Amino acid sequence: MSLLQADALVVRRGGRPVVHGLSLALPPGEVTVILGPNGAGKTSLLTALAGLSVPASGGVTLDGVALAAMEPRARARRIGYLPQAPDLHWGLLVEAVVALGRLPHRGAFAGLAAEDRQAIATAMRLADVAALAGRPANQLSGGERARVLAARMIAGQPAVILADEPLANLDPRHQLEMLRLFRALADRGAAVALVLHDLSAAARIADRAVLMRDGKAVRQGRATEVLTPAALSLLFDVPVVRVETADGPALLPLGAIR
Amino acid sequence: MRPAALAAALALLVALAFLFNLSAGKVFIPPFGLAAGSADALIMAELRLPRALLALGIGAMLGAAGAALQGWLRNPLADPAVLGISASAALGSVLAIFLGAAATPAIVSAAGMAGAVVAMALLLLLVGGGASTTMFILAGVILSTLAGSLMALLISLAPTPFALGEIVTWSMGALTDRTMADAARALPFIALGLALLMPAARALDALSLGEETARSLGVRIGRMQALIMLGTGLGVGAGVAVSGVVGFVGLIVPHLLRPLAGEQPSAIILPSALGGAALLLTADALVRLVPGAQELKLGIAMALIGAPFFLLLLWRHRGRIG
Amino acid sequence: MRGFRLLLLLFAAAGPAAASPQRIVSMNPCIDQILVGVADARQIAGISHWSHDAAASAMNPAVARRFPAHFGTAEEVMALRPDLVLLSLHTPLATKAALQRMGVQTQEFGVPGSVAESHAQVLAVARAAGHAERGLAMVRAIDRALLASRHVGAQTPALIRMSSGLTPGEGTLIVQLMGHAGFRNQSAAYGLGMWDMAAVEPLVRRSPGLLLTDRPERLHPVLRRAGVRAVRFPGNLFACAGPGMARAAARLAEIRRGVRP
Numbered sequence: 001m002s003l004l005q006a007d008a009l010v011v012r013r014g015g016r017p018v019v020h021g022l023s024l025a026l027p028p029g030e031v032t033v034i035l036g037p038n039g040a041g042k043t044s045l046l047t048a049l050a051g052l053s054v055p056a057s058g059g060v061t062l063d064g065v066a067l068a069a070m071e072p073r074a075r076a077r078r079i080g081y082l083p084q085a086p087d088l089h090w091g092l093l094v095e096a097v098v099a100l101g102r103l104p105h106r107g108a109f110a111g112l113a114a115e116d117r118q119a120i121a122t123a124m125r126l127a128d129v130a131a132l133a134g135r136p137a138n139q140l141s142g143g144e145r146a147r148v149l150a151a152r153m154i155a156g157q158p159a160v161i162l163a164d165e166p167l168a169n170l171d172p173r174h175q176l177e178m179l180r181l182f183r184a185l186a187d188r189g190a191a192v193a194l195v196l197h198d199l200s201a202a203a204r205i206a207d208r209a210v211l212m213r214d215g216k217a218v219r220q221g222r223a224t225e226v227l228t229p230a231a232l233s234l235l236f237d238v239p240v241v242r243v244e245t246a247d248g249p250a251l252l253p254l255g256a257i258r
Numbered sequence: 259m260r261p262a263a264l265a266a267a268l269a270l271l272v273a274l275a276f277l278f279n280l281s282a283g284k285v286f287i288p289p290f291g292l293a294a295g296s297a298d299a300l301i302m303a304e305l306r307l308p309r310a311l312l313a314l315g316i317g318a319m320l321g322a323a324g325a326a327l328q329g330w331l332r333n334p335l336a337d338p339a340v341l342g343i344s345a346s347a348a349l350g351s352v353l354a355i356f357l358g359a360a361a362t363p364a365i366v367s368a369a370g371m372a373g374a375v376v377a378m379a380l381l382l383l384l385v386g387g388g389a390s391t392t393m394f395i396l397a398g399v400i401l402s403t404l405a406g407s408l409m410a411l412l413i414s415l416a417p418t419p420f421a422l423g424e425i426v427t428w429s430m431g432a433l434t435d436r437t438m439a440d441a442a443r444a445l446p447f448i449a450l451g452l453a454l455l456m457p458a459a460r461a462l463d464a465l466s467l468g469e470e471t472a473r474s475l476g477v478r479i480g481r482m483q484a485l486i487m488l489g490t491g492l493g494v495g496a497g498v499a500v501s502g503v504v505g506f507v508g509l510i511v512p513h514l515l516r517p518l519a520g521e522q523p524s525a526i527i528l529p530s531a532l533g534g535a536a537l538l539l540t541a542d543a544l545v546r547l548v549p550g551a552q553e554l555k556l557g558i559a560m561a562l563i564g565a566p567f568f569l570l571l572l573w574r575h576r577g578r579i580g
Numbered sequence: 581m582r583g584f585r586l587l588l589l590l591f592a593a594a595g596p597a598a599a600s601p602q603r604i605v606s607m608n609p610c611i612d613q614i615l616v617g618v619a620d621a622r623q624i625a626g627i628s629h630w631s632h633d634a635a636a637s638a639m640n641p642a643v644a645r646r647f648p649a650h651f652g653t654a655e656e657v658m659a660l661r662p663d664l665v666l667l668s669l670h671t672p673l674a675t676k677a678a679l680q681r682m683g684v685q686t687q688e689f690g691v692p693g694s695v696a697e698s699h700a701q702v703l704a705v706a707r708a709a710g711h712a713e714r715g716l717a718m719v720r721a722i723d724r725a726l727l728a729s730r731h732v733g734a735q736t737p738a739l740i741r742m743s744s745g746l747t748p749g750e751g752t753l754i755v756q757l758m759g760h761a762g763f764r765n766q767s768a769a770y771g772l773g774m775w776d777m778a779a780v781e782p783l784v785r786r787s788p789g790l791l792l793t794d795r796p797e798r799l800h801p802v803l804r805r806a807g808v809r810a811v812r813f814p815g816n817l818f819a820c821a822g823p824g825m826a827r828a829a830a831r832l833a834e835i836r837r838g839v840r841p
Contacts, residue, residue: 052473076476087468089332090521100464104476108457136521152467156475283781297806301784304802424744427777435745435780437801551771553779 003027004049004079004160004191008058011044011215018044020215021058026160026191031182033202033223034195036212037236042195043084043164045212049193050081050162062160076104080158084165084195086149091136094148098124101155120155127151127181143174150181161185161192167201179205199240199251203227211235227251261525264518268532272314275539279310282543284551308441309433313542314535315441315448316433316497317507321534322527323490324508326455329462329523330486331394334513335571338374338494339505339564341394342401346377347498348429349405349412355425356412363499367443370499375491377401382483431502431557433542444500451493452531458485459524466523504557506564507534513571600710601664601685605650605657607675608668609637610820611689614702615666616643617718617823619709626650626660638816638824654678664708691821692753695726698821718823725826729833731762736839737789738763739770742815743798745777754818754828761832763790783808790839811835 004026011019018041026032026049034042047053049060051067060067067075080101088097101123102116112120124130127147132140137148146166153161163182167175175198183205186192196202202209206223213235219226229251232240236253243250280289280302287306292299320338327336338344350373351366359365384397413425461482464472473479497504511533512526519529538556541563545554603625606612612627616639629649634641650656654675657665665679667688679686687708692698699719706715738758741747748754749767751774758765766788772778783791784806791808793799794815803810813835817828 047470050474052470071476072473072478073476076474079474081471081474083468083470083474086471087332087466089466090523092463092466092522093520096463096520096522097467100467100475103460103464106460108460149467285781285785297785300802300806301781304800304805305781305784427744435800439801551773551776551778551782 004060004062004193006045006049006058006060009045009048009060010056010058011041011048011053012056013044017056018215019048019055022212022215022217023058024210024217024220026193027208028159028191029186029189030207031186031192031194031205032208032210033206033227034193034210034212035197035199035202035227035232035235040212041215042212044215046081046162046164046193046195049160050079051075052081073104077156078158079160079162080153080156082150082153082161082163082166084168088138088145088149091138093133094129094135094137094140095120095124095133097137097148098129098151098155101152104156119157123151123155126154126184128177142169143171146170146174146178147181150178154181154185159190161190163193164195165197166194167196167198175201199227199232199253200249203242203251204248261519261529264515264529265532268529268536271536272532272539275536275543276310276314279313279539279543280306283546304438305435308436308438309542310539311441312433312436312444312497312500313538315445316501316504317535317538318531319448319451319493319497319534320504320507320538321511322452322455322508322531323494324534325512325523325527325530326458326462326486327490327508328512329459329465329526330483332466333394334575335395335509335568336398337506337509338490339402339503340509340568341377341381341398342403342405343374343377343381343490343494344498344503344505345402345405345409347371347374347495348503349373349409350376350495351499352409352412352425352429356415363439363443367447367496367499371447371492371495373405374495374498375487377405378487378491382487428502429557430555431504431560432545432553432555433501434553436500440500444496447496448493451489451491451496454485454489454492455527458482458489459527462523462527502557504538504560506560506567507537509571510564510567511537513567601708603660603662604664604666604709605660605662606666607652607657607671608666608689609639610691610822610824611666611668611705612644613637613639613820613824614705614718614822615709616647618702618706618711618714620711621646623709625662626657628652634816636816638820638827654682658682658684666705666708693751694753694756695722695825698722698753698825702822722823722826726757726760726829729757729761729829731760731833731836733762735759735762735764736836737766737787738792739766739778739783739788739790740792740813740818741778741783741788743793743795745779747772747776747778748818749774749776753821753825757825757829757832761829762836763832790835792835811838 006022006024009019009022010017022045036042048055051060062078098120099112102119105116127150129147129151132144132148137145140148166178170178179201182192182194206227209223209226210220211218211226211231219231229240229242232251238253238255241252241254243252277289281287287298287302292302324337327341328334347370351370354366354369381397409429461477464475464477469479512530515526515529515533519525541559542556545556545559548554602623604615604619604623605626606615607628609628609630612631615624624647627647627649629651631637631639631644632649650660657679662684665684665686667676667686669690689701692701702718703715706712740754747767749772755765770778770782780800780802784802787808791810792813793810794813796810796812799810813831817824817831
């Protein structure tokens with residue numbers, strides 16, 4: 001079981017600090033939700049956690065080993081990253097896109113091993129894209145595309161999953177399926193971190209939550225303690241109302257329009 | 259089509275094109291069974307064989323480089339000639355000739371490779387800055403124009419009008435009357451260039467999901483770019499130093515093969531190498547068959563086919579590129 | 581030859597020389613060669629830059645260096661304050677027009693396709709320079725050289741081919757000089773026109789006889805293996821008529837004498 005940990009992390013972009021001395025831990029089996037207004041530094045935090053940017057100071061460790069010291073392929077086998085609006089060039093077939101998730105597990109010229117094929121099949125089943133296998137990925141609908149790209153990440157069987165706004169552009173039905181998928185992955189033992197803007201979705205899936213503003217974690221801890229209407233109102237500067245439902249709490253950002 | 263079946267079919271095509279290239283000319287010569295010491299045997303061994311070998315190697319290199327560049331830039335209009343790499347190689351070679359290296363072809367070749375690698379490095383600097391597709395094509399146009407102008411400048415400064423004529427003729431692109439020594443100088447670097455492109459193929463697949471995703475999959479972008487830069491630079495540069503600028507092979511071939519091989523960058527590089535070889539072998543045989551004592555210049559023939567093809571591609575992709 | 585002389589005399593007799601120009605600029609290396617031979621040195625205000633390069637021009641470099649060179653732009657030419665500019669067929673239209681607009685007197689010369697035309701050109705340049713008698717002397721000298729280079733007897737097949745592939749064919753002055761010196765030019769047998777690029781392959785299939793080339797050391801290896809004999813014929817000798825013709829003819833005669841029957 002892996003533990004991804006950031007310690008006094010500082011990330012600069014164009015000389016300006018965008019993550020400012022942030023510490024957090026992503027425990028296995030739990031979903032951590034990162035919330036904050038636009039420009040709070042959530043994406044910068046996520047890319048640093050994925051080892052894709054070099055921190056100005058502080059560091060990220062995976063089971064005590066600094067990401068900066070890890071071989072890129074070794075790191076890629078352990079950490080899966082789903083960027084906010086991933087590109088999809090060419091008409092790669094869906095199965096080829098998902099197979100890319102196995103890249104860090106394969107030798108330079110090696111074909112797909114039985115183990116790779118199994119991981120791909122499992123990922124396609126979990127993300128419910130098996131029926132799309134032979135279709136060009138760039139001709140799919142937004143929802144299908146998001147699921148295919150998620151399957152690509154899952155196929156790598158990463159112990160740590162980092163996803164940046166995975167619900168963006170999805171209809172309610174696909175949002176729900178995507179949340180179920182991440183929940184299932186955490187239940188299988190992965191450490192999952194999601195950047196979300198949907199407060200209700202966050203409240204329903206999160207085990208832990210980090211509230212970010214100006215590159216700092218203003219609050220973090222158990223989701224039930226952090227995701228309160230009061231804290232979220234303060235964070236986003238809008239009134240937030242909590243409604244209890246049979247499927248869990250719903251947090252609604254409100255405020256008069258007229 | 260399955261990759262192995264496609265590769266086999268293309269390899270057969272290359273073999274046929276090779277034989278066609280050997281036999282075709284103002285006079286048809288059967289490639290086999292020539293009497294030793296006859297004029298035909300001499301022509302076959304010393305003129306047609308080096309020419310066919312060069313068409314094979316240069317065609318393969320241009321096809322593979324086109325496919326790799328398209329994958330790298332995620333742009334179906336990329337090609338060593340379109341991006342100014344061939345023109346820069348030509349400039350390198352002309353510079354070497356200008357500085358007095360005409361008698362040492364190895365230096366002319368090395369200068370061609372250096373020119374191509376420098377052009378690739380310039381493009382790489384642009385990619386580092388996150389250039390758009392339009393920017394790339396524009397950068398290529400500018401690089402081509404600049405290299406072409408500098409070449410014209412060197413030619414105008416050249417000491418004798420006869421040396422000048424020779425350079426102008428060479429720069430138009432042709433394989434006429436090349437020697438075995440020319441082939442021996444170009445082919446090892448073309449093989450090296452192809453060998454460098456192959457390990458970049460998988461990384462190019464990952465790159466189709468964007469650079470960030472590719473890096474998250476453990477792809478070393480810098481290493482991949484270095485492979486493409488050196489592979490394209492050495493291979494295309496070594497070819498241009500011998501043949502002059504032959505454009506559009508890298509543009510046409512990957513495009514024709516995508517419907518058969520699929521659009522995955524790694525699946526298109528090897529077929530494009532084979533397809534490029536078949537195309538150039540055929541084109542170089544056909545330019546000899548035009549009526550009259552003269553040959554059509556291969557570079558001009560390819561531009562006549564390639565430029566309308568480029569426009570067609572541009573028209574098809576209009577609205578999607580920008 | 582006799583016919584030519586008659587023609588020359590006619591030319592020489594025609595028209596009295598007007599006040600001779602004092603600052604003549606030539607735009608063309610072939611005209612340069614004639615000009616330096618017929619004009620006073622102080623009359624020549626400029627020659628083309630090609631003439632300063634011994635590899636490109638048949639002109640003696642020591643002679644050439646006595647005159648300022650220009651690169652053929654109207655501006656440079658005007659800066660030389662010419663009272664007569666000698667243009668060639670190859671002078672760019674824009675340059676010609678610019679010079680004429682600025683009111684400089686110009687005279688245009690073609691590319692001679694025969695000895696007679698070459699002689700006429702020499703005389704015309706000489707008359708333009710105000711020294712018709714020197715033109716006549718130059719023509720006589722050329723005729724003497726041609727006569728000395730004349731070969732009587734069997735003609736031997738030969739082909740001039742520069743290392744770039746450039747091959748002069750029927751209708752060019754140099755091919756007429758070849759015939760004069762005892763060579764039977766083979767370019768037509770390969771289907772080549774006046775100035776064509778000759779490929780190597782046909783020369784292997786059918787020997788051109790003696791191959792005259794500017795750089796025999798760069799002969800394609802297949803020609804060497806096919807037993808084609810190559811001799812050096814400098815690239816600066818075959819492009820110009822006028823006095824250069826005498827040197828070309830002399831070199832051709834020298835080569836012809838070396839051919840074993």
